Amino acid sequence: MELIFARSRPGRRAYNLPKLDVPAQDCLPDALRRAKPVALPEVTELDAARHFTNLSRLNFGVDSHFYPLGSCTMKYNPKAHEAIARMPGFTTPHPRLLEIPEGSDALQGSLEVLYREERFLSELFGFAETTLQPMAGANGEFTGVMLIAAWCKKHGQTQRNVMLIPDSAHGTNPASAAQAGFICREIKSDAGGNLDLQDLKAKLGPEVAGLMLTCPNTVGMFNHDVKAICDLVHQAGGLCYCDGANANAIVGRVRPGDLGFDVMHVNVHKTFSTPHGGGGPGAGPVCVQEILQPFLPKPRIVQKTDGTFALESNCPDSIGQIAPFLGSFAVLLRSCAYMLTLGREGMRRVSENAVLNANYLRVKLAPFFDQQITRDCMHECVFSATRSKDNGVHALDIAKALIDRGFHPPTIYFPLIIPEALMIEPTETESKETLDAFIAAMQEIASLAASDPQALLQAPISTPVRRLDETGAARHPDLASLGD
Amino acid sequence: MKYYSEDHEWVEVNGEIATIGITKYAAEELGDLTFVELPSVDDSFQAGDILATVESVKAASDVYSPISGVVSEINEVLETEPERVNEDPEGEGWICKFKGLDQEDLDKLMSAEEYEKFLQSL
Numbered sequence: 001m002e003l004i005f006a007r008s009r010p011g012r013r014a015y016n017l018p019k020l021d022v023p024a025q026d027c028l029p030d031a032l033r034r035a036k037p038v039a040l041p042e043v044t045e046l047d048a049a050r051h052f053t054n055l056s057r058l059n060f061g062v063d064s065h066f067y068p069l070g071s072c073t074m075k076y077n078p079k080a081h082e083a084i085a086r087m088p089g090f091t092t093p094h095p096r097l098l099e100i101p102e103g104s105d106a107l108q109g110s111l112e113v114l115y116r117e118e119r120f121l122s123e124l125f126g127f128a129e130t131t132l133q134p135m136a137g138a139n140g141e142f143t144g145v146m147l148i149a150a151w152c153k154k155h156g157q158t159q160r161n162v163m164l165i166p167d168s169a170h171g172t173n174p175a176s177a178a179q180a181g182f183i184c185r186e187i188k189s190d191a192g193g194n195l196d197l198q199d200l201k202a203k204l205g206p207e208v209a210g211l212m213l214t215c216p217n218t219v220g221m222f223n224h225d226v227k228a229i230c231d232l233v234h235q236a237g238g239l240c241y242c243d244g245a246n247a248n249a250i251v252g253r254v255r256p257g258d259l260g261f262d263v264m265h266v267n268v269h270k271t272f273s274t275p276h277g278g279g280g281p282g283a284g285p286v287c288v289q290e291i292l293q294p295f296l297p298k299p300r301i302v303q304k305t306d307g308t309f310a311l312e313s314n315c316p317d318s319i320g321q322i323a324p325f326l327g328s329f330a331v332l333l334r335s336c337a338y339m340l341t342l343g344r345e346g347m348r349r350v351s352e353n354a355v356l357n358a359n360y361l362r363v364k365l366a367p368f369f370d371q372q373i374t375r376d377c378m379h380e381c382v383f384s385a386t387r388s389k390d391n392g393v394h395a396l397d398i399a400k401a402l403i404d405r406g407f408h409p410p411t412i413y414f415p416l417i418i419p420e421a422l423m424i425e426p427t428e429t430e431s432k433e434t435l436d437a438f439i440a441a442m443q444e445i446a447s448l449a450a451s452d453p454q455a456l457l458q459a460p461i462s463t464p465v466r467r468l469d470e471t472g473a474a475r476h477p478d479l480a481s482l483g484d
Numbered sequence: 485m486k487y488y489s490e491d492h493e494w495v496e497v498n499g500e501i502a503t504i505g506i507t508k509y510a511a512e513e514l515g516d517l518t519f520v521e522l523p524s525v526d527d528s529f530q531a532g533d534i535l536a537t538v539e540s541v542k543a544a545s546d547v548y549s550p551i552s553g554v555v556s557e558i559n560e561v562l563e564t565e566p567e568r569v570n571e572d573p574e575g576e577g578w579i580c581k582f583k584g585l586d587q588e589d590l591d592k593l594m595s596a597e598e599y600e601k602f603l604q605s606l
Contacts, residue, residue, distance in 0.1 A: 171544075413542035419513070470541040474518035475566065 001058065001464055004041045004051045014045035058464060060408055066434050068361075070380040070411040070423025071170070071218060073248045073270035081273070081337040085330045095325045104310050111309035114326060115301045117336040118285075124339075124347065125244070125264055126257025127287035132332050133297045133322040137245060140265030140284025141176035141212075143297060146319045147263055147288060148210045148239050149180050150295040154317060160209035160238065166195045168219060168415050173212045173243060182209060189417055193219035193373050195229060204236040214243040215256055218415045219373060220358065220380035220423070222249070230260025239263065239292075247271045248354050248427070249379035252347035263288045271350075272335035281328040283335070297322040353428035354379040357435060361424055364439045368446035372418055380425035382418050388449035393456050395420045398445055400459040400467060405441040487590055488599035489550040493535075494574055495582075495593065501556060502582045506538070506547060509603055511573035515540040517566040523580055528554045531589050536579050538569065551589035553582030 043051070061067065067074040084090075089109055097103040104111060118130040134140035145163065152160045163177035166187045174184040185203055188196045195213065211233045216222045223229070230240045242256040242264035248271045250256075256264050268274045268283045288296065298318040299311040342350065355378055362371070362381035369383035385395040399409030399422070411423040426435060448455050460466065487495045492510035496503045511517075519539040529535055535549040558580045562568055569577035594602060 416543055416545075471516040471518060474539075474541060 001054065004043060004048070005039075007043050007047050007051065008041040010042060012042045012044055012047070014043065014048055060403070065406060065408050066426075066430060066438055067408040068410045068424045068426050068438065069408060070220070070382070070425040071245065071414060072276070072411065073246075073267075073379070073425060073427060074276060074408075075248070075270075075273050075427040076429040077273050077275050077334070078338070078341070080341065081334040084337045085334050090330070090333060098311065098326070105308075108309055110329065111301055111311075113333055113336050114329070115303060115309055117332055117339070118301065120336070120339050121266065121285055121287055124251060124255070125247070125266065125287050126255025126259075127264065128257075128290040129293045129296060130285050130287045131296045131300075131322070132283065132285045133327045134265065134284040134286055135323045135328055136282035137265060137267040137270075137284040138172040138176055139282075139322065140267075140286045141172055141241075141243065142179055143284075143286050143319070143322050144241050144263045144265050145177050145180040145182065145210070145212070147286070147292045147295045148241065149182070150317065150319050151239065151292055152209050154295070157209075157237070159207055162205075162208045164200070164203055164208060164211040164233075164238075166213065166217070168193065168217055168417050169212065169214055170218060170243065170245060173214075177212065187211075192375070193217065193221050193415075193417065194223045194225065197225060197229070197232075200229065200232060204232060204238070206237065208233070208236055208238045210239040210241055210262075212241040212243055213261075214245060215259070215261075216246045216249050216378040218246070219382050219418065220246070220249075220377040220425075221373065221375070222254075222378050226259050234260065245270060246379060249351055251351045252344065252349075253351050257287065257289065261289075263292055268331060268335040273338045274331045274334045281331050283328045283331045285332075295319050299326075301326070350428050351379075354426075357426040357428060357430055358424070360432075360435055361426055361439065364435075365424075365442055368443055369422065379427075380423055382415070383422045383424070384418055385420040385422055388446070388453070389420060391449055391453040393449040393453045395422050397456045397459065398422060398442075398449070401445045401448075401456045402441060403460040404462045405444070407438055407441060485590075486596055487550070487593035488596065488602075489548070489593055490602065491548045491550070493547060493550040495550050495590065497585065497590065500583055500585065502551065502553065502585055503578050504535070504550065504580055504582060505578040506569065506573055507599070508573050511570050511577070514538060514545060515542050517569050520562040520566045520569065520579070522558045522560070522562060523555050525555050525558060528552075528584075529582075531592075538566075547579065550593060551582065552584075552586055553589075554584045555580050556583040557581040 062074050062076055093107055093110065097106055114132055118132060121130045122128060134143045152158060161183055162185050163182035164185050164187050165173045166189060168189050177184050187203060188199045190196045213229065215226055233240050239262040240260060242261040244264050244266040247266050251271055263286060265284050265286045269276045294317040296318060298315040298321060299313040300315060301309060302312045303309055358377050358379050358381050362377050365383060370386045371383055385398055395412040399412050402409050413421055414423060415421060445456065485497050488507060492507045494505055494507050517538050517540050521537040523535055529549040530552045531549055533549045534546045536547040538545050538547060559578050571577065
């Protein structure tokens, strides 16, 4: 598809303003003027409408296709919540209203949404308090480890400068810990993909501030030792951080706070069905036990005795402000609407169906693809494309072949501890018919990998752009600007 | 004499100097490399330290120092041509050279034959 610039013709306009009926004012000094006009496309309104409509038809999204991207929980975003997020009462208040005296009087509804959402999340995950400020999952991780650092400092434990992180963790865990000033120490996984208890014991000590554990873990498994792990870390004087990226598998059923975790972040774009968006606004609420409550980001939203809501900034031990405007409000609003729509019983059915769907795929696909771990999975199942490797068909080729069959590829080459990983997460919203169609496509790809591997190495053949040279793009990035 | 580690690095000793790189097996497993982060000359390493980082379109992976020593030379050409590692991992795709070697470190590594057997056991 051509760029909109290719449709540009000098002088074309989408809309012509009427002639000025007042004298033109020319008040910009020469020094501030552009030497030449900025290079914008000049097109009619119809050209622009067709260009963007056709561009949108090339999208491969959850509204158009099955999107089983493991570790990402690409669940459907119900449209009712979009409508709620666009209600003028929520969208029209000025974002800086909070900064003026009595400004919160005009924002009681918005503050109540946030206040109630904090209580919902604390209850769902078994914690004392929640902050909604962090702007994304990794920002939540950073906030969480900063809370651990503040706790160490307050208790005269500044020698605790090591954060333990399993080798199966998301890369953001060590990045967040390092950003907060910790030295990261890696814990090995055992053959079952779980944290190696012996390795953990060997690496605990008076210098350890905490452990960051993804629960369920990144191979889609629930670690049955999780309580013992938390106990070990606590006995050594450290705190336990739960990465809630995979909370969709346990929401409404298991409360990490009850398992012994001291702090946890959740990704609302995964578990609470807000849009994943091209780097757009996200939210990564952080839940904490009472011991970390004094360090939460400020201001805190409080309910006064008369039932109204206000902001409290007198929090002497707070790590400070993490985000302006109390976080990504419109995103948090969608997730609050999602929780209220489903209710307690609905949240339980989310995790039930997410786990059922993943296990259905795991069992049905088992005859065709290798599995390193064969026990029941949680919300996602992981296969290895090792069987077809000798024929030259890798996980990448299988992923590309799925595109031709109308499915978004699963996550590939993650987690790093599984060779040729294909990580499939169907989520709770997919029907049995969709899952069966996906299974049929995967079966067909597996048999082609044995009989006609060349057919898969060409994939995708049905897309506007064929297979991209990812290596070439990474080695020799060509960052063109249309400006000049 | 050439030695191999369980983390898939090789060491070739020539007099006082050891050349270090990643094995053919590792290069194939990683896929096409897009970036190699090299150590600096005069950096010193203990066996097991992170010596370099290699990035492919799949992932970024650490290269562990198979022995202790001090970097005497780095393969600068990898900074602009990381593909050399894929083309010739145990030749022109070497990563760096060490001086100040310790025979005890080398004794802990595998011979070519032992490494071959190790690969078959994976």
